[in-house]
Amino acid sequence: MSKDVSPTNRDRFIELGIKIGALRKMRGMSQEQLAAEAKMSRSHLSSIEAPNSVRPFSLEVLFNIADALEVEPSELLISSFPARKEK
Numbered sequence: 001m002s003k004d005v006s007p008t009n010r011d012r013f014i015e016l017g018i019k020i021g022a023l024r025k026m027r028g029m030s031q032e033q034l035a036a037e038a039k040m041s042r043s044h045l046s047s048i049e050a051p052n053s054v055r056p057f058s059l060e061v062l063f064n065i066a067d068a069l070e071v072e073p074s075e076l077l078i079s080s081f082p083a084r085k086e087k
Contacts, residue, residue, distance in 0.1 A: 021049035037068035
């Protein structure tokens with residue numbers, strides 16, 4: 001995936017990473033736990049959550065993170081914090 005990200009999308013990736021980190025903490029999960037459940041490395045998750053860097057990632061990663069956080073993928077992309085998915 002290209003690292004060339006437009007300024008608008010840069011801000012979106014940063015906001016998304018911050019939201020993922022906040023939701024992870026609200027769920028009482030460590031980065032290691034979320035990374036394992038999302039089928040990714042902890043270092044990749046850490047780079048996504050880092051507010052001072054931009055780490056573009058695939059839809060598959062977004063879907064895996066959403067599933068691990070028990071939210072709909074679309075809810076990660078909206079401004080307010082999502083609720084847990086109904087089981």
